[in-house]
Amino acid sequence: MVAHSLRARVRAGMIDEIKAVARRHLATDGANLSLRAVARDMGMVSSAIYRYFPSRDDLLTALILEAYDALGDAVEAADAAVDRADLRGRWHATCRAARSWALAHPAEYALLYGSPVPGYAAPDDTVAPASRPPLALVGILRDGLADGRLSPPDEELPEPVRADLAELAAGFSPGLPEPLLARGLAGWTQLFGLISFELFGRLNGVIPHRDEHFDHQTALMADLIGLP
Amino acid sequence: MVAHSLRARVRAGMIDEIKAVARRHLATDGANLSLRAVARDMGMVSSAIYRYFPSRDDLLTALILEAYDALGDAVEAADAAVDRADLRGRWHATCRAARSWALAHPAEYALLYGSPVPGYAAPDDTVAPASRPPLALVGILRDGLADGRLSPPDEELPEPVRADLAELAAGFSPGLPEPLLARGLAGWTQLFGLISFELFGRLNGVIPHRDEHFDHQTALMADLIGLP
DNA sequence: ACCTCGCGAGAGCAGTGCTCTCGAAACGGA
DNA sequence: TCCGTTTCGAGAGCACTGCTCTCGCGAGGT
Numbered sequence: 001m002v003a004h005s006l007r008a009r010v011r012a013g014m015i016d017e018i019k020a021v022a023r024r025h026l027a028t029d030g031a032n033l034s035l036r037a038v039a040r041d042m043g044m045v046s047s048a049i050y051r052y053f054p055s056r057d058d059l060l061t062a063l064i065l066e067a068y069d070a071l072g073d074a075v076e077a078a079d080a081a082v083d084r085a086d087l088r089g090r091w092h093a094t095c096r097a098a099r100s101w102a103l104a105h106p107a108e109y110a111l112l113y114g115s116p117v118p119g120y121a122a123p124d125d126t127v128a129p130a131s132r133p134p135l136a137l138v139g140i141l142r143d144g145l146a147d148g149r150l151s152p153p154d155e156e157l158p159e160p161v162r163a164d165l166a167e168l169a170a171g172f173s174p175g176l177p178e179p180l181l182a183r184g185l186a187g188w189t190q191l192f193g194l195i196s197f198e199l200f201g202r203l204n205g206v207i208p209h210r211d212e213h214f215d216h217q218t219a220l221m222a223d224l225i226g227l228p
Numbered sequence: 229m230v231a232h233s234l235r236a237r238v239r240a241g242m243i244d245e246i247k248a249v250a251r252r253h254l255a256t257d258g259a260n261l262s263l264r265a266v267a268r269d270m271g272m273v274s275s276a277i278y279r280y281f282p283s284r285d286d287l288l289t290a291l292i293l294e295a296y297d298a299l300g301d302a303v304e305a306a307d308a309a310v311d312r313a314d315l316r317g318r319w320h321a322t323c324r325a326a327r328s329w330a331l332a333h334p335a336e337y338a339l340l341y342g343s344p345v346p347g348y349a350a351p352d353d354t355v356a357p358a359s360r361p362p363l364a365l366v367g368i369l370r371d372g373l374a375d376g377r378l379s380p381p382d383e384e385l386p387e388p389v390r391a392d393l394a395e396l397a398a399g400f401s402p403g404l405p406e407p408l409l410a411r412g413l414a415g416w417t418q419l420f421g422l423i424s425f426e427l428f429g430r431l432n433g434v435i436p437h438r439d440e441h442f443d444h445q446t447a448l449m450a451d452l453i454g455l456p
Numbered sequence: 457a458c459c460t461c462g463c464g465a466g467a468g469c470a471g472t473g474c475t476c477t478c479g480a481a482a483c484g485g486a
Numbered sequence: 487t488c489c490g491t492t493t494c495g496a497g498a499g500c501a502c503t504g505c506t507c508t509c510g511c512g513a514g515g516t
Contacts, residue, residue, distance in 0.1 A: 007483070007493080031343060035473065047474080048495050056473065115259060115342025116428050160437035161444045168434055186418060186448050193421030200344050206396055209388035216389045220414050224452050235462080235514075263504065275505080276464050284504065 015052050017042065019066065022059055026107040031114070033060065060111070064126060067108040072132030074101040079136050087144045088227045094136050095191050095218040102195045109199060113192060134188045135172060141184050141225070142173045149228055152177035180225070187221040194218070243280050245270065247294065250287055254335040259342070261288065288339070289351060295336040300360030302329040307364050315372045316455045322364050323419050323446040330423045337427060341420060362416045363400060369412050369453065370401045377456055380405035408453070415449040422446070 021041050025033055035056045036046040053059040078097030082090045102109040112130070144150030157165070157178050165178040165185075194217055197203055198210055207213045249269050254261055263284045264274040281287040306325030310318045330337040340358070372378025385393070385406050393406040393413075422445055425431055426438055435441045 011493090034471085036471080045496055046472090047476090047497080050474075051494060110343035113424075113428075115338035158440050158444060160440040164435050164437050164441060182444060183448060186445055189421035189425060189445065190414060190418045191421075192425070193417035193419075196341075196424070197417060197420070200341075207392050209392050212386050212388040213392060216386060216410060217414055217417065220411060220452065224448065239462090260503095262502085264502080273465055274503090275466080275507090278505075279463060 011052070015062075018049065018052055018059070019062055022063060023108070026063065026111070027105070030107055031110055035059070061126075063108070064111055065129060067105065067112055068126060068129035068132070070105070070108075071098065071101050071112070072129055072136075074098070075133045075136045079139070084143060085147065085149065087140055087149055088222055090140045091137070091187075091222050091225075091227055092215065092218060094133075094140070096214070098133055098191060099195050099198075099214055102199055106199050109195070113196060114200075134185075137188050137191075138173060138176070138181070138184050140227075141180055142176060144227065145176065145180070150180075150226060152180040153183065153226060155179050157182065183225045187218075187225055190221050191218065239280070246277065246280055246287070247290060250291060251336070254291065254339070255333070258335055259338055263287065289354075291336070292339055292354060293357060295333065295340055296354060296357035296360070298333070298336075299326065299329050299340070300357055300364075302326070303361045303364045307367070312371060313375065313377065315368055315377055316450055318368045319365070319415075319450050319453075319455055320443065320446060322361075322368070324442070326361055326419060327423050327426075327442055330427055334427050337423070341424060342428075362413075365416050365419075366401060366404070366409070366412050368455075369408055370404060372455070373404065373408070378408075378454060380408040381411065381454060383407050385410065411453045415446075415453055418449050419446065 018038060021038050022033055025038055025041070029037075033056065035049055038059075039046040039049050049059075053062070074097045075094055078093040079090050082093045084090075141150060145152065161182065162178045165181045169176040169178065169181050194214055198214070203210065203213075246266060249266050250261060253266055253269070257265075261284065263277055266287075267274040267277050277287075281290070302325045303322055306321040307318050310321045312318075369378060373380065389410065390406045393409045397404040397406070397409055422442055426442070431438065431441070
């Protein structure tokens, strides 16, 4: 029992070390992670890696899962640190946390939200951690609605849009008005666009004051949503 | 003279054929374009390709340039097909054109707007064609402002944001009110996010009615901008 | 007619993901 | 304590990649 547990423990440590080295390579060399280079860095031969990860894609998947969780943690922690009633403050804190994490881990962000790797298909385990950031944003709307600080926009949605959003809301926040969810989705889409533009160099030579630009753009979306 | 021109012509044809084959490979195999595979498809040996493109990155750059122009053409044509005074119609047409092009050329879109290739740095020639889509959007705002159909939002911008936007506007539309440009930028950012989410599979199983969702989201941004 | 120069072929180098085999070491039960 | 089983790392090897270099052919221009 103890022996088996010991073996399992050293194995888990090995897996962690591989992931750590791989993450380091990711940060320096970009997305094209070389399994052989990782092995070399660990003083091992490349085939030994396959004792721990059946393929390079599985290593990437593990890194992706951890990255999603790291981003989710950062976002949720930022939201939790703000007074629950301060909806706008929570919105800004959440958006800023996502951006900060992305700037600190550009390669991992690109792995999560960049162009999908050709042969690679995201396993189902990724959808739950991947939805944590948008869920944090929607949580703000839900809370605001609950205590009356946020009133849903009064508008008619095209039926297919309304149906999709109702279905989407049913999973985590039944009864959330579809027009409000639509605007929240717009905010989330915009947030992703903002971060991607900045990270992928689209703002180079165009917007020098990144922080202020980001805050103002997210403020515009907060207005659209109706956050007080 | 004629002979030289003939030689040059067959060379240009060769370059075009290589690009065409490469584009086909891009469409089927995804972003990891294999120079050797392209050569194989043309009945050539890989080293022969280097007579026409000094490296794989240069081939990619050529494809990227053409893709930017194709997208720019599509967007501008869609805008031009709508009555100049119908600002909202132009907005929707432009957005839809960008999305349609992206859906028709997913790999090329990923090349343009996906995660940047690690070692690859975009040459300066790309910035002009790359700015055509956002310029088309801003053109709508400029026209609307000129004939009075569109009134700029009356708001104070944080000074750094205002300064950046003033600098940005100076190049192509001097005097364009910064608050309006800020909202236009938000629309452009959102548009990119919308297309990327859809193309990168983020909407799978969440939003079945893609067309309607897209139209509604872009309509929200048109509202934010103030398009009548 | 000669000679230059562009072009394609081929070999080769360093690197990649991945498979397979082999020997050693560690583990667990008798 | 001994012995079979399991686990692990090393090494060779395969098919592939981008890229360089050399060689020989044939068309172009003088």
